[in-house]
Amino acid sequence: MKDPIIQIKDLSKCYGSFRAVDELNLDVHKGEIFGLLGPNGAGKTTTILMMLGLTEPSGGSVHVCGYQSTGNPVAVKRKVGYMPDSLGFYDQMTALDNLMYIARLNGLGENEGMIRALRMIETVGLTADKDKKTGTYSRGMKQRLGLAEVLIKEPEVIILDEPTLGIDPSGVRDFLSLIKSLSREQGITVLLSSHHLHHVQQICDRVGIFVKGKLLAQGNIDTLSKALFGHEGYVTSVKVAQELPQPWPKDAELMQWKGLERISIHGKEVEFTCSEDLTAALVRFFVKEGYDVLSVHQKEYGLDEIYQKYFEAQ
Amino acid sequence: MKSLNFLFKSSASSPFNVMMRKEMADHIRSWRFIVLIILIVLTFIASMYVSLANIRSATGNVNDPDHVFLYLKLLTTTDNSIPPFHVFLSFLAPLLGISLGFDAINAEQNSGTLTRLMAQPIYRDNVLLAKFASALVLVSVLFLSLALCMIGGGLLLTGVRMEPQEFLRILGFVGLSIFYVAFWLSLSIVLSIRFRAAATSALSAIGIWLFFTVFYQVVLNLAIRSFLPDPAGLSPDQILKYNELILDLLRIAPNQLYMDATTTMLMPSVRSLGPMTMDQMAGAIPSPLPFTESVMVVWPQVSGLIGATVACFALSYFLFMRREIRS
Numbered sequence: 001m002k003d004p005i006i007q008i009k010d011l012s013k014c015y016g017s018f019r020a021v022d023e024l025n026l027d028v029h030k031g032e033i034f035g036l037l038g039p040n041g042a043g044k045t046t047t048i049l050m051m052l053g054l055t056e057p058s059g060g061s062v063h064v065c066g067y068q069s070t071g072n073p074v075a076v077k078r079k080v081g082y083m084p085d086s087l088g089f090y091d092q093m094t095a096l097d098n099l100m101y102i103a104r105l106n107g108l109g110e111n112e113g114m115i116r117a118l119r120m121i122e123t124v125g126l127t128a129d130k131d132k133k134t135g136t137y138s139r140g141m142k143q144r145l146g147l148a149e150v151l152i153k154e155p156e157v158i159i160l161d162e163p164t165l166g167i168d169p170s171g172v173r174d175f176l177s178l179i180k181s182l183s184r185e186q187g188i189t190v191l192l193s194s195h196h197l198h199h200v201q202q203i204c205d206r207v208g209i210f211v212k213g214k215l216l217a218q219g220n221i222d223t224l225s226k227a228l229f230g231h232e233g234y235v236t237s238v239k240v241a242q243e244l245p246q247p248w249p250k251d252a253e254l255m256q257w258k259g260l261e262r263i264s265i266h267g268k269e270v271e272f273t274c275s276e277d278l279t280a281a282l283v284r285f286f287v288k289e290g291y292d293v294l295s296v297h298q299k300e301y302g303l304d305e306i307y308q309k310y311f312e313a314q
Numbered sequence: 315m316k317s318l319n320f321l322f323k324s325s326a327s328s329p330f331n332v333m334m335r336k337e338m339a340d341h342i343r344s345w346r347f348i349v350l351i352i353l354i355v356l357t358f359i360a361s362m363y364v365s366l367a368n369i370r371s372a373t374g375n376v377n378d379p380d381h382v383f384l385y386l387k388l389l390t391t392t393d394n395s396i397p398p399f400h401v402f403l404s405f406l407a408p409l410l411g412i413s414l415g416f417d418a419i420n421a422e423q424n425s426g427t428l429t430r431l432m433a434q435p436i437y438r439d440n441v442l443l444a445k446f447a448s449a450l451v452l453v454s455v456l457f458l459s460l461a462l463c464m465i466g467g468g469l470l471l472t473g474v475r476m477e478p479q480e481f482l483r484i485l486g487f488v489g490l491s492i493f494y495v496a497f498w499l500s501l502s503i504v505l506s507i508r509f510r511a512a513a514t515s516a517l518s519a520i521g522i523w524l525f526f527t528v529f530y531q532v533v534l535n536l537a538i539r540s541f542l543p544d545p546a547g548l549s550p551d552q553i554l555k556y557n558e559l560i561l562d563l564l565r566i567a568p569n570q571l572y573m574d575a576t577t578t579m580l581m582p583s584v585r586s587l588g589p590m591t592m593d594q595m596a597g598a599i600p601s602p603l604p605f606t607e608s609v610m611v612v613w614p615q616v617s618g619l620i621g622a623t624v625a626c627f628a629l630s631y632f633l634f635m636r637r638e639i640r641s
Contacts, residue, residue, distance in 0.1 A: 045640065054432055055638035074435045082433035084640075088426025092343070104332040105434045149430070 003066075005030045005157060005189050006051065011060035013046050013213075020046045022213035023060070028191055028206075030156075033183055035200035036193040038210035044193040045085065047210075048161055052082055065156055078106070081150030085162040087142050091135030095126060095145050098134055099152060106153040113152075120148035124178065140171040147178070160192040164199045176203045235299040236279045237271040241292035244268060250289065257281075268294075329436040330444055337448035346413050351456060354406055358460055361399040365391040366471070379583040379600045385480045388468050389487070390580050400576045403491055404569050405527070411498025412519040414449040417512040418503045419634065424510065432639045442634055446496075446503060446627065453495045457488045479582075479605040486579045486609070493619045494572045498523070500626035507633045526567040534563055561587070565615070568622060575615040578608050587611065 004027035013021040021043040028034045036044050049055040051062050053073025062069040065079040089098045096117060103113030121130050124144040129137070137145065143163065150158050160179070164172045180203045183190045194200050200207060201221060208218040217224055244265055251263055254272075262273040272282060279298055286293050341347045365372075365388050372391040373381050380386065392398045419442075422428040431441065461484050465476065501522065505515040538560060545553055564570050578584045582602030603611070 049638065049640060052433055054429070054640075056636065074437060077433060078435040080433075082430075084426065084429040084433070086426045086429075088430070090340075090427060091425070092340075101332070101336055102430075102434060104327070105329045105431075105436055107329070107435075146430075153434075 004028055005065055006191065007063040008047075008051070009061050009063075011047065011050060011062060012058045013043070013050060013055070014058045019213050021050070021057075024213070024215055026208060026215060026218070028189060030189055031183070031187045032205045033180065033190040033192070033203055035204035035207045036191060036210055037195070037197065037200050037207055038193070039195055042210045043213040044210055045161055048082070048159055048191075048193060051159065052077060052080060078153070079156045081153060081155035081158040083146045083150050083158070083160045083163060085165055087146045089134035089137070089142065089145065091133060093134065094131050095134050095137070096121065096130045098145070099149055102149050103152050108152075116152050116154075117148075120152050123151070123182075124148045140167045140175075143167055143171075143175060144178075147175075151182070155188065157189045157191065160190065162194055163192055164194060164196055172199055173202075179203060234274045234277050234279075235271060236274065236282060237269055237297045237299065238282060238286060238293060239269045239295045239297075240286065241294055242268070244270065254285070329434070330440045333436075333440060333444035334448050334451075337444055338452060341414065341449060341452055347452070350406075350410050350413055354403075354410070354456070355460070357402045357406065358399055358464075360396060361392065361402060362388065362464060362467070364393055364396055365389070365398065368393050369472075379602050380581055383477065383480050383483075383582060383602070384472060384474045385465060385468055385476055386483060386580050386582070388464060389484070400487065400491075400580060401573070404494075404572050404576070407491055407495045407572075408498040408523045408527075408569070410453060411449075411495040412502045412516065412523065414453070415445070415499045415502035416506055416516040416519050418445040419506045420510055420512050420515060421506075423639075424512070429639055438635055439631060442503065442627075442630055446500060449499055450492065450496055453499075454488075454492050457491050461485075461488045482605050483579050483582070483608070486605075487576055490572065490575050490579060490612075490616065490619070493616070493623060494568070497568055497619055497623040497626065500623050500630060504626050504630045504633065507630055507637075527569055530567045531564065534560070565618070568619060571615045571618050575612040575619070578612045582608060584608070585611070587615075 006026070006028040008024055008026040011021055011024040012019065024047060036047070038044050046055065050057045051064055051069055053069040053076060056070060064076045067075040067079075069076050089095075090101070093101070099117040099120065100113055103117055104110075108116065118127075118130075121127055124147050126141060126144055126148065129141065134142065134145065147163075150160075163175065163179070167175065176199060179190060179192070182188060192200070192204070204221075206218060206220050207224065209216045209224075244267070246265065248263075248265055248270075254260060254263060257278065259276040259278060260272060260274050264271045264273075272278065277298075279296060283293060283296055368391050369384070369387060372378070372387045373384055375381050389400060390398045396402075419428065422431065432438070465481070465484065468474070469476065498519070502515065502519040505519050506512070509515040509518065542556055545556075548556070565574070574587050578587065582605075583600060585598070585603060
């Protein structure tokens with residue numbers, strides 16, 4: 001396997017006696033979308049700032065694109081685009097001027113900068129508003145302009161801190177699919193932090209769960225849910241129109257089935273925990289017994305459950 | 315920006331130049347800079363008007379050893395209705411410096427642009443340096459053009475030839491004023507790093523300014539009266555020593571340094587800024603000093619101003635370089 005593009009080793013950051021980041025180890029590989037997931041105050045932003053050399057770690061090291069962030073921040077910042085969580089632009093300047101300023105700071109000439117700025121504005125869909133002052137921009141527009149600004153330096157890695165904060169659901173979907181397509185087309189490595197599970201679930205290849213400065217688990221969502229809920233196997237819940245009596249007379253009969261481990265009844269809903277997939281057989285059974293089946297739901301574990309599970313453990 | 319773009323049609327320039335250009339454009343477009351320019355230009359015109367009305371009597375006064383220096387007289391003559399320009403400037407220059415620097419860093423931090431700026435491949439010190447240098451370039455241009463306008467206007471109105479040393483003295487005055495603004499500018503940049511709210515840093519800068527212009531002398535007078543012995547019971551030598559001590563204490567205030575230095579620059583007959591003994595005075599002919607001698611007299615003041623500026627600037631580096639940037 002190739003060397004990881006972001007390599008974090010035993011990274012710590014203390015503010016007085018408070019440990020914001022505690023012995024963090026993390027590798028992110030080229031081209032993947034990594035989601036850093038954690039509640040507010042978990043140390044996500046601090047970790048990101050240390051990756052960019054904007055704050056000094058108390059211990060450990062960060063290598064991004066082969067450069068050490070603390071010792072050589074300018075080289076790192078040439079390769080990395082960073083979008084902070086509270087995004088601000090120079091309100092008295094137009095969107096295009098804001099972009100051109102960043103382009104110039106990245107050493108692009110006037111002509112090349114202008115060509116790239118216009119292309120980026122088109123990519124994020126702000127062509128019609130490019131000559132408006134950014135003071136009049138909405139949050140979603142600023143977010144997209146922020147992405148354009150991150151991309152204008154043609155980075156190898158982009159780091160997005162809470163990119164979905166404060167935009168409406170359809171905006172979030174558009175924004176995330178834009179990030180995903182950009183990453184896939186141009187092979188950009190994306191690291192995004194969020195406390196919003198569903199957004200991360202939509203686009204991330206791998207997820208790290210980050211609580212109180214520690215990385216509790218990492219991997220793709222399948223592996224994470226297997227690791228956590230593997231012992232529970234398959235869970236199928238069936239909802240019927242009739243009220244089920246308590247105790248249910250069919251209970252004993254069903255418990256004879258091979259692979260069925262537990263049955264729990266809540267009103268009109270029955271939940272079966274099985275070691276193998278019995279969904280189809282269960283539905284057939286219900287129909288045969290004359291129940292009107294309203295819905296059958298095979299439970300998949302999303303980040304919500306994973307998250308919940310970790311917090312229970314805390 | 316469009317109109318400025320063609321002026322700087324270079325290929326990629328260094329991040330420092332890019333930031334300088336942007337900062338200067340921001341200052342020129344900002345209302346507060348325009349207001350201050352108007353204020354300074356108006357006081358300049360008012361003091362020039364008064365001095366032009368009195369220039370005939372001032373240059374005709376043969377008892378004044380400086381009467382031959384028409385252009386220096388233009389800057390310093392007044393009929394006491396309003397103070398001369400350099401006294402005005404000792405009040406306005408701090409205001410100019412403070413207004414250009416008080417929100418240099420904290421405004422960017424509060425609007426969230428500082429984090430974005432720092433995420434670009436630039437060195438941190440370039441940000442500070444660009445903020446400082448851009449404001450200073452504007453102030454220098456402003457002062458220099460005012461001085462040159464005055465010289466040109468004087469030439470047109472009077473037709474009197476200018477002495478080379480007059481020109482040097484006026485340039486020296488402009489240079490001193492720039493350093494004076496630089497001190498207040500770097501002080502207000504330090505405060506803008508220290509305080510998150512722009513209002514707090516502006517108020518504390520104005521507080522420091524007021525303290526030095528108004529209260530410092532009052533406080534010092536009170537302290538002297540309570541601590542120093544009664545002058546009636548002292549020998550002349552001791553009085554002289556105490557006087558020098560008091561003057562030295564007064565010179566902690568930057569506006570005192572500036573006033574001392576500009577007075578010596580613009581009035582060639584000023585020989586010493588402290589008390590002089592009869593021995594020193596004996597045999598002295600009241601005549602103007604050459605330029606280099608005047609420079610020698612004010613050199614301690616000048617180095618004091620430069621030292622204070624450099625100290626403030628170094629402090630701003632110290633505060634900013636290792637600071638965590640988050641919004």
